[in-house]
Amino acid sequence: MLVIKNLKASINNREILKGLNLKINPGEVHAIMGPNGSGKSTLANVLSGKNGYKISGEVKYLGESLNDIPVEERAQKGIFLAFQYPLEIPGVNTNNFLKTSLNTIKKAKGEKEIDTIAFLELVKEKAKELGIDEKILSRQLNVGFSGGEKKKNEILQMKILDPNLIILDETDSGLDIDALKIISDGVNSSRSEKKSFLVITHYQRLLEYIKPDHVHVLSDGKIIKSGTSELALELEKKGYKKLN
Template sequence: MLHVENLTASIGDTSILKGLNLDVGAGEIHAIMGPNGSGKSTLAHALAGRDGYEIGGTVTLDGVDLLEMVPEDRAAAGVFMGFQYPVEIPGVNNMYFLRTALNSVRRARGDEQIGASDFLKGAQDAMDLVEMNHDFLYRSVNAGFSGGEKKRNEILQMAVMQPKLAVLDETDSGLDIDALRVVAAGVNSLRGPDRSMIVITHYQRLLDYIKPDFVHVLVDGKIVKSGDHTLALHLEDHGYADFVNHDLDDAPLTGAPA
């Protein structure tokens, strides 16, 4: 489904992704783990289409070239990114935003528009999935939401958008254990044979709840090790030290996982 080959990303003279290869099959969940500064979030943004990077290599989704597309076209092609830091948008109400988003991708795909009342039903089901109070539909997007509410809102959006490929960037950061359980349950319920997911995280903890088919270790812009979920357990015990070779001593690996 997703094919990533020799992906490079840089900002100015700083190269961040240095030839990354990854294949994600339909229905699979892949976890990407790695120390701070290894390029995890850059990978997510490179897939979602954020401006400002020099990108090289190949990324295709079901054979379609994603790299040439602007972010909205990637969303229409089925890509969804769950943000590590969801953006607050005062003045834009959550329901209006969600319906505009859904109808935009439907329009791009040539599907019919969804009316307000049909949309509301679907949105309320999605809210129940992430145990969100329905009032949140009428509040401004993420404005004044707590960390946990923002992350639930990301999963809510994912449930509404029904993407082919979900890239969840540190969806567990800033969550207490109860919120983590709710978010993970939401993600699990969205698993399906036609939906692939890339779950980016620092911690093994999230992977207790969302069990990945594969785990990859990202260090200094490359995947240095891949394995099954037991690799995550190894990382939990030993950290990333095993994978950071001496050539990389100068690499910006500042800061332990917070």
């Protein structure tokens, strides 16, 4: 699904990722853990195609190099990033945005666009699964949403857009246990042989709910250790410092 070789990324002449290697097979869930400033969010941004980074190395998605692929085409090809801080977009109705997004992706895939009635049914079903109050979906996108609502809305988008590679950037931050459970259930129910997940997190807590196949430790722009979910537990006990 995703092969990253010797990925380096710098911004404003400061190197953040310093030669990162990672391979994710279809159906796998990988967790990346690391202390603040290790480059976790940069990795998420770079994979989403965000402008402003100077990049070298190679990122291949489904066998194709992503190096020159712009943000929206990555999304259309099935890469989804759930933001750590979802943006508030004033004046834009959540449902309208979701429908535009879904239809743009469908169109790019050569699929038939969804009509309003079918779309609303789809949203209703997915929102219910995530315990999202439908009323918030007729409000402005993320405006006035609580922290939990914003994160749930990210997972709702993931469910509706049905991507192949899902990057969850600190999705657990700022969530209470109930919301964490609902969101994890939402992720777990989406797991399949065709989908891969890259779960970026600071804490082991999330990994109690979303069980990863592999855990990697990111430190100073490189993966310094990889292992199974045991590694996450070890980190929780010893802290990141002991690993260096």
